[in-house]
Amino acid sequence: MLITLKEAATRLQAANRILITAHVQPDGDAIGSTLATMQILRAMGKTAEIFIDDSVRRNLQALPHFEQIRRPADGEHFDADLLLVLDTSPDRIGNVRKLTDAPLLNVDHHVTNIGDGYALYVETKAAATCEIIFKLARELGEAITPAIATCLYTGIATDTGFFQFSNTRADTLAIASELITCGVSPHFISEQMEKKTLAEVIGLRDALNTLKIYYGNKVAGMTLDYATVSKFDSTEGIIDEIRVIDTVDVAFLISERAPNVCRVSMRSKDVDVAKIAARLGGGGHIRAAGCTLKTTLKDAEKILVEAIGKAL
Numbered sequence: 001m002l003i004t005l006k007e008a009a010t011r012l013q014a015a016n017r018i019l020i021t022a023h024v025q026p027d028g029d030a031i032g033s034t035l036a037t038m039q040i041l042r043a044m045g046k047t048a049e050i051f052i053d054d055s056v057r058r059n060l061q062a063l064p065h066f067e068q069i070r071r072p073a074d075g076e077h078f079d080a081d082l083l084l085v086l087d088t089s090p091d092r093i094g095n096v097r098k099l100t101d102a103p104l105l106n107v108d109h110h111v112t113n114i115g116d117g118y119a120l121y122v123e124t125k126a127a128a129t130c131e132i133i134f135k136l137a138r139e140l141g142e143a144i145t146p147a148i149a150t151c152l153y154t155g156i157a158t159d160t161g162f163f164q165f166s167n168t169r170a171d172t173l174a175i176a177s178e179l180i181t182c183g184v185s186p187h188f189i190s191e192q193m194e195k196k197t198l199a200e201v202i203g204l205r206d207a208l209n210t211l212k213i214y215y216g217n218k219v220a221g222m223t224l225d226y227a228t229v230s231k232f233d234s235t236e237g238i239i240d241e242i243r244v245i246d247t248v249d250v251a252f253l254i255s256e257r258a259p260n261v262c263r264v265s266m267r268s269k270d271v272d273v274a275k276i277a278a279r280l281g282g283g284g285h286i287r288a289a290g291c292t293l294k295t296t297l298k299d300a301e302k303i304l305v306e307a308i309g310k311a312l
C-alpha cells in the first residue's frame, strides 16, 4: 500500500518503540538513513533502536552513533510497535524480520519497490533515502543537528557518487546545501569514505586483472573469486573503475560471497539494468542495479552476459 510522506510522519508520531533497519550489505545510504532516523526519533522522546543483519564496512563506522547499530542474535526478540525499513523493500533485511511482528513502515527510493502488502512511502526521484529522511524531519518539525546532517549527507553523497551520477538533481544539491548549513563538513565525509587499506588496493589490482569485454566493447565485466573478495572490506566502488571505459554501456561486477553465491552489480549509461536485475531475481535503479545468482562464478557470468545481451 502506497502512503504519503505526511502519513509516514503520522505513523512515526503514533509509535513509541521503533525498530529501524535497512538492507544487508549496507551502503552509505542504508547506514546514514538509519542513524539519522534513530537520532530524530530519539529527539522526539521515542525508543528507537537500529538492527542490521550484516557487518558494516569500515569507512561507514566513522559516522556519529555508529556504535548503536546492533546485529540480531539467534532467537532474539525486540519489543517494538513499529518496524521501520529504510532503503530497501522488506525482503532484504535478513533476520531482523524475526525480531518483531510489529506493523511495517517502509521508506525507500528504489523503483522496483511496489509496497505489496505493507505501508510504503517511495520517492523514486530521490537520489537517496537520506533525501527523503531530510524531508521527513522537516515534516515532523524536528531539528537537524550537525550529527544528523552528517549521516544524511553521507547517504546522499555515496548514492550519487559524490554528486556525479545521473540521479543528482537540483533538489539533491539544495538538500546537500541545507545540510552544510546544518553543520556538515563535506571534506571530513569525503576523506572517511575514500580511505582504503593496502590490501584493498592490491585487491583492486587483482580485480582489474579479471576484466573482460563482450558485445563489441559495449559490455565490460569483472569476476572476483572468493579469495579476492576476501581482500575487501567492501566491493562497493570497484565497478566504477570499468564503468568509465568510453565504449562501455553496461559494466558489471560478479563477486563470489560464498561457494555458489554470486553477488552481481551492474552500472549502465543507457540500458535499463533494473529490468535485467529484476529478470534475475534482483532489483535497483535504471542505471545501477544488482541481483544474487546461486551458482558458480563461471555459470553466473554466462547467465548474466546472456541476459545483458538480450537487453542491448
Ligand SMILES: [Mn+2]
Pocket: 029, 030, 087, 109, 127, 128, 129, 159
Ligand atoms: Mn539508497
